[in-house]
Amino acid sequence: MPKNVVLMEIEQVTWELEDTKTLRLKWPEDYTVSFQTGQFITLYWPDAPKYKRAYSLSSSALEEGFFEVTIKRDGKMGTRMVDWAEAGQQLYVIPPVGRFLPVLEPDKHLVCIAGGSGVTPFRGFAREATQRQLSTRITVLYSVRTPKDIIFCEEFRQLEAANPNFRLLVTCTRLEEGDAWPGRRGRLDTDWILQEAGDLEQVIFYACGPTALVEATERLVRDELRLPKDQLRLEKWG
Numbered sequence: 001m002p003k004n005v006v007l008m009e010i011e012q013v014t015w016e017l018e019d020t021k022t023l024r025l026k027w028p029e030d031y032t033v034s035f036q037t038g039q040f041i042t043l044y045w046p047d048a049p050k051y052k053r054a055y056s057l058s059s060s061a062l063e064e065g066f067f068e069v070t071i072k073r074d075g076k077m078g079t080r081m082v083d084w085a086e087a088g089q090q091l092y093v094i095p096p097v098g099r100f101l102p103v104l105e106p107d108k109h110l111v112c113i114a115g116g117s118g119v120t121p122f123r124g125f126a127r128e129a130t131q132r133q134l135s136t137r138i139t140v141l142y143s144v145r146t147p148k149d150i151i152f153c154e155e156f157r158q159l160e161a162a163n164p165n166f167r168l169l170v171t172c173t174r175l176e177e178g179d180a181w182p183g184r185r186g187r188l189d190t191d192w193i194l195q196e197a198g199d200l201e202q203v204i205f206y207a208c209g210p211t212a213l214v215e216a217t218e219r220l221v222r223d224e225l226r227l228p229k230d231q232l233r234l235e236k237w238g
């Protein structure tokens with residue numbers, strides 16, 4: 001086993017939706033780690049050491065003593081985590097790595113594009129910017145099937161109330177005509193993204209989640225808008 005792998009206890013389990021759970025993994029005594037908001041950890045069960053999967057941190061790097069990850073019931077590991085993980089169990093954790101980092105500079109506008117569970121790292125972005133009372137603008141453009149699929153809905157609304165520079169904008173793709181929903185309907189599209197992004201010079205686009213959504217954002221920013229590479233950060237899960 002590599003030296004930096006650490007066995008951590010699941011300290012707390014929170015149901016976010018009926019298919020999505022947040023696990024809080026408690027750092028062992030004397031554990032020290034250097035990491036940043038937006039990175040991911042890799043997890044595996046002690047009884048299946050060959051089956052490792054990556055999960056973005058949904059907590060921020062300002063929060064010490066634990067890591068939080070938020071997992072959707074999907075595939076083998078996603079199903080085991082959501083249906084079987086309980087407080088008191090232990091998981092092996094490979095420490096955070098990754099370059100999906102929020103550029104929290106004063107005049108920047110982070111436009112964060114997410115579908116479904118791809119919103120998880122953006123909770124970390126919003127928490128850190130709010131805790132540090134930064135003037136960096138963060139806009140999360142979030143595509144879900146219906147309002148009941150919005151992960152962290154209540155917390156995002158609280159963050160909006162606490163931080164005038166943070167916004168969560170949701171579009172619902174699977175509503176029936178008569179369904180009540182005051183917000184936007186339909187797919188995440190270029191017009192909406194550009195309308196909410198505003199002045200492109202200060203924007204950094206982030207996209208996280210399933211390959212299709214991430215690649216669509218890549219095509220928009222790189223091929224259509226022709227923005228420089230450093231204005232685009234991608235985290236592909238597929």
Ligand SMILES: Cc1cc2nc3c(=O)[nH]c(=O)nc-3n(C[C@H](O)[C@H](O)[C@H](O)COP(=O)(O)OP(=O)(O)OC[C@H]3O[C@@H](n4cnc5c(N)ncnc54)[C@H](O)[C@@H]3O)c2cc1C
Nearest residue numbers: 040053054055056070071072074075076077078117120237
């Ligand atoms: C950097 C990174 C960060 C990530 N962060 C998160 C996160 O924060 N939250 C999160 O929930 N996930 C995250 N993921 C995805 C996660 O790592 C797992 O891939 C996910 O939990 C699915 O588990 P699995 O790989 O064991 O699925 P697998 O069993 O390998 O399945 C992979 C996909 O194939 C589909 N599939 C499997 N078997 C079949 C079949 N027989 N027929 C049709 N389709 C099938 C599954 O539905 C699934 O979509 C992240 C991935 C990466 C790379």
